[in-house]
Amino acid sequence: MSTTLSTPPGIGREDLARLAEHWDEPRSLRAWFTTVDHKKIGRRYLVTAAFFFVLAGLSALVMRTQLARPESGVLSPQEYNQLFTMHGTAMIFLFATPMLFGFGNFLVPLMIGSRDMAFPRLNAFGYWVFLFAGLFMWASLPFGAAPNNGWFAYAPLNQDQHNPGLHMDVYALGLLFLGISTTSGAINFIVTALKLRAPGMSLNRVPLFVWAIVATAFMVVFALPALNTDNALLFLDRRFDTHFFDPGGGGNVLLWQHLFWIFGHPDVYIIVMPGLGIVSAVLPAFTRRGVVGYPLIVLAIVAISIVSFGVWVHHMFATGLPQLSYSFFSAASTIITIPSGIQIFAWLATMMLGRLVLRAPLLFVIGFIVTFVLGGFTGAMFALTAFDQQVTDSYFVVAHFHYVLLGGALFPILAGIYFWLPKITGRMYHEGLGRWAFWLVFTGMHVTFFPMHLYGLFGMPRRVYTYRSDLGWDVGNLISSIGSYVLALGLLLVLIGVVHAIRRGRPAGPDPWEGDSLEWSAASPPEAYNFPVIPCVHSLHPTWDERTVESTTTGATKDRILSEGKRTLFTSELDARPERAAPMPEPSFKPLVLAGVLLVFFTALLLGAYPVAVAAVLAVAATIAAWLWPPRRPDEEIGIAS
Amino acid sequence: MTDRGGVVAAATGVEALTTEEPVGRPTGWWGMVMFVATEATLFACLLGSYFYLRFQHGPSWPPEGIDKPKLLIPLVMTGVLVPSSLPVVWAEHGIRRGQPWRLRAGLAATLVMGLSFMALLVIEYQDDLQHFTMTTNVYGSLFYVITGFHGLHVSVGLMMIGWLLAASLRGGSFGSHRHERVRNAAIYWHFVDTVWVAILFTIYLSPRL
Amino acid sequence: MTTRPGPHARLTGGLLLWYGVLGGAVAWAVHLIAAWSLDELACAAKSERIAGVPLWQALSIAVFVPGVATLGSLLVATLVLRRTGQARAAGAHDRALDRSRMLAVVGVWANLLFLTIIALGGVAVLVFPPCQG
C-alpha cells in the first residue's frame, strides 16, 4: 500500500498482484478475529503487553506513594501485598516476555527473509491465550482476590490453610494458562528460525536478534515445565488436599523453591536475552558498522542460555542447605558473568570503532549499558554465598533486579520501539520528544532504584508495606518515590511519542536508518507478504551487501517469488539450502475459539465448576481435532498404491 | 586396523565435520519434537520431585502403613504398552509405501493395546485405593499424580491414534506423499511409551532398591 | 583426509561437531545435578555415605568424570577449528565451512567456561566438609 508499488526490477506487475491477492487480508471485523499475519499479531502483542505494563506500573506508583513516608496509610497491608505481587507477576509474565515476543513475532520472519512464522495459526492462538490469561489474572484485582504472595509465591504461605480465598488459585491457574501461550510461541520461534530462513542464511549469517530469540525460546521450552509442575502441584495441594508442599503430610516446602527457581533463573535471561538481542540489532545502524565479534556474541548467547539453568540455588542461599552444594551454584553464578562481559565489551568496541549517530535509539542503548553494567556488578556479588546471605530479601536485591531488568529489558525495549516504529507504522517519531523521554526515564530510573542499594544495606527488608521512621530509611525512600514519578513521566512521554508518530509522523520510507538486516529491505510497513522476492543471503549484513540486494532485483528468480498461492520457502536447518516451497495457512477462527474454550476451562477450575471444566476439555479436544483434520485429496495426489 | 584408521580419518576430516546434521526435517516434525522435549522436561520435574521428596522424607519409603508397590499388574502394563510402539512403526512404514490398510491395521492394534493399558491402570487403582489415596500422605500424592498424569498422556496419545484412524478410514487423507501427521502422532506415542519405562522404574521398582 | 567420507562417516562427523559444541554443557549439567542432589539429599538424610562410598569421594567422581568429558569436547572443538582453518587456508570457501568454524569457536569458548565452572566446584569439594550448613 505504500512506497514499493512501483515495481522493482526483476519482478513483474502480475506477480505483485498475485502476491497481494493471496496474502492480503480484507479490512473487516471478521479478518480482525481470524488474522494469522505475524505482523498484526506482533503488533497486538506489543500493544497488549504495553497495556499490562501500564497497569503494573501504576501499581508500582501507588506502592511508592505508600512508601514515600514512614507509617503512611495510603494502602492497607492486604492491598499492598496484592499490589506488589501483581506488579512483579505482571511485569515478568505479562509485560516483559510478551513484549519481547511481540518484537520477535514482528521481526523474526522479516529478519530471516520469510513470509510468515512456521505455524501462523498457532501464532494467533498464542496471542489470544496471552490476552485471555492476562485479563484472567488482572480481573481478580477488583474483587480483592489478586495473588498476594509475592511473584515467587513461596510455600507454605501459598497453601490453603495459610492463604484462604482465591488469591493463589488465580496465580497458579493464570500462570498455567499463560504458559500455554509462551510455550507455543517459543516452539514457533525455534521452528521458524530453523526452517524458514532465506536461502544462504547459514547459522553464521543469522542476525544476533534472531539468535537471541531462539535462545530465549529454547530456555522457555526447558524452563517453563518446572513452573508448570510447581503450579499444578500447588493447585492440587490447595484444592484436592495432596501434600506436596505440606511438611505435615511428608511433603517439603523447599521443593517449591527448587522447582520455582529452576524456572525462575532461566526466566531472568528469558527476559533479558531478547533485550540484548535488540541492542545487537540497534547498534549497527547507529555505529555505522557491524557488531564486533559476531561469533563471540553468539557464544555469549548460547553460553548464558545454558548456564542460566544451573544457578538456581543462588536464590536459596539463605535456606540453610549444605555450603558445599551452594558452592556448585556459586561457581556457575560467578562464571555466567563472563559471557555477559564479552558482550558488553564487544558492544563497546563496536562503538569505539564505529561512527556514532546519536539518536534516541542509541541513547537508550547507552542508558542500557550504564544501567545493565551496574546491575551486573551487584549480580556478580549475589553469586558469592556469604554476601548474598547478608543482602538477599533486602532492598539491595530489589535494586539489583530492577537495574538488571530495567537495564536489560526496558531500555532495549524502548530503544527497539524508537528503532522499529518507522518499520512497524511507516511513520517517523519526533526526535525531541524521544530525547526528553530518554533523559526522564534514565534519571527517574536511577533516582528511584539507586538509593534502594543503600537502604537495603541499611537493613530494610523487601516486601514491607511500611516501616518505622527511626531506622535511617526515610530519606532514601522519599528519593525513590520522587524518582518513580519522574520515571513514570518519562514513560508517558514515550507513549505520547508513539501516538504522535502514528498520528502526525512523517512517512519513514523503507530504510530510514540504513540498517543492516533484512527487515530494512521490506516496505514500511511491510506488505502482507513481506518480500516480493525472497532474498538470497550472501553475508551477515544482507541489506548492506550488493549481491544480496541484487538477488531481489535483477537476480530475482521464479523459485523465490513464489506468487502461485500463499507460499513461503523452507530451507535446511544449518546451512539454509533451499528445500521446498510450502503452502501457508489461511486466516481462521479456530485459534480464537480454542483460546476461548481454554478460558472457560481455567475459569471453571478457578470457580470449582469441575463438570464445566470437563466439558471444556472435551471442547478443546474437538477443536484441535477439527483444526488439524487433513483435507481430503484424490488418491493419486496423496500417494495411495493401487 | 588401517581400514578403521581410515574411518576415523574420514569422520574427522573437514568434509565430515562440516556435514549438515540435522537436516531436511519438516516443520511439523520439529514442532512435535520440541513439544515432546518440553513435555519430557515436565515429566523430569515430576520424577525429580518424587526422588527429592522421597530422600527428604526419612528412612521408610513408602511411609509406614503402605506396602511396597506390587509388581504384577505394572509389569503386565509394561508388556502391553511398550510393544504398542511396534504396530505404529509398522503402520508408518506402510503408509510411506502408500498402503492405507497397513496404516489402519497398525493403528487399530495400537489402539487396542493402549486401551488395555488404561483398563489395567483402572484395575491397579481400584486395588491401591483400598490402601491409600492421594490425600493419605505425600507418597499417595506422588503415586497418583505421576501415574495419573501419565495416564492422561496415554489418553491424549490414544485420541491422536483414534483421530488418525478416523481420518484414514475416511480415505483421501494419507498416502506415500502425505503422512506428516502420522509421523508426528507416532513420535508422541513413542514418547508416551518411553516415559512409562521411567515411571515404572521410579514408582514401582525404585522403592525396592 | 584423502578419502571421501561415506554416509556413516558424514553422520559421525556431523554429530562429532555437536559434541564439540555442546559436550561440555551436557557434562556440566550432569556434574551439577549429580553433585548437588547427592550432597543435599545425603545430608538431609544425616548420612555422609552414598551406598557405602564416602560422600566426598562420590562428589569427587561427580566432578572428575564430567571434567574429563568436557576436556574431550574441548579437544574436538579445537580439532574442528584447526581442520576448518586449514581448509580455509587451502582456499576452500563454502558457507558450511564457515558455519562449522563459527560453531567450533563457540564450542572452544563454551567448553573453557564449563571446565572452569566444574573446576571451581571441585575446589569447593576440597574446601568444605560435605554437610556443613
Next chain:
Amino acid sequence: MRRTAETAPRPARRQRRPGPMLLLAGLLLLAGCSGGSPSALNPQGTGAARVNGLWWLLFWISVAVFAEVMALLAWALVFRRGTARVRHGQPLRFVTIAGAGLPFIILVAVYGVGLRDLAALGAGPGRDALTVEVIGHQWWWEVRYAGRSGATANEIHIPVGERVKVRLRTDDVLHSFWVPQLMPKTDLISGETRETWLEARQAGSYRGQCAEYCGTQHAHMAFLVVAQPRADFDAFLDRLDAPARAPQTDAERRGQQTFVQGTCAACHSIRGTGAQGRVGPDLSNVGSRWSIGAGAVPNDAGHLGGWIANSQTVKPGNAMPPQPVDAARLPDLIAYLRSLE
C-alpha cells in the same frame, strides 16, 4: 576516517554521570548519623564484619570496572561521531582480554575470597555453646533458652563476646532471621530446624527483622538482640526460671486479676500465675520489652492501652482480636503489665 562530528547533535548533559556516586556518599553520611539504623555497613558482630569486608572489596572492584566502562563509552561519544560507514576492524583481542580475561581473573579471585568467608560463617560455636531457640510465628518471635523453662518474645539476650548458637524453627510459614549488624540471614523452614550463630563484639541493642515475606504483617516482625555483659545476662537467665514479678500495688493486683480471669489468659501466659495460654507471646517480662507487636509501636502505657483495646488498628491482621476490657479496668491492667520486668 572523515569526522562529521559537527553535524551530529551534541549529547545532552553528560556531567550527570557522577550523580549516583555523589548520592551514595551523601546518603552514607546520612545513615552514619542516624544511630538507630540497623545497617550492615556498621557491623558489630563477627559474621557481619566479615561480610562487610567482602562488600567493600566488591564495591571497589565495581567502582574500578565501572570507571573503565564509562571511560570507554565517553571516549566513543566524544571522539567517534559521524555518519560514514565503517567496514574494518574486528578487535577480538581487545574483547577477549577486557571482556573475558580480566573478568575471569577477578571473578576466580573473588570466588576464592567468597569461599573463605563462607567457611568462616559456617564455623559455628562448639557443641556445648549456649543455645537460644528462636521460633517464628506470624508475626512475632518466640525465644527460649536451652534448659530454661521461661520464654520471652521479640527480644534475644546474649552475652557479649561469646558465640551463641541459635536454633531456628517456625510454627507456620517461612521466616528469615536477620540481624544486619551481627549476622547474615538464615531462613526458618517449615518442618525443619536450621542453625546459625550470633556473636556481638560490643554490648548494645541490635535490631533484627524477618526478611522472608510471611504474610499480611511481614512488615511488623522485628526483634531486638540485646548483647550484655555475662553477669547481666546470667541474671536475665535466672529471672527466666523464676515466677514473674508479683503485683505490688492494689492497681497491679486488680490488673493481674483481670488478666488471669479475663480473655487474656486464654492466649498468653505469665509465669507463676494461672495464665498459661500458648497462642500468643509469653508476657512474663513484657514491661521491660522494647516494643509492642514485634516492633509495631513503642512499649509505653498509651500504646499498650491502644493495643489491648484494639490491636487491629495498630497491626491489622494480627491474631489478637479486640478485647472487651472494661474501660474502668484497663488502667489497672496496663499498670500490671508495665510492672512485669
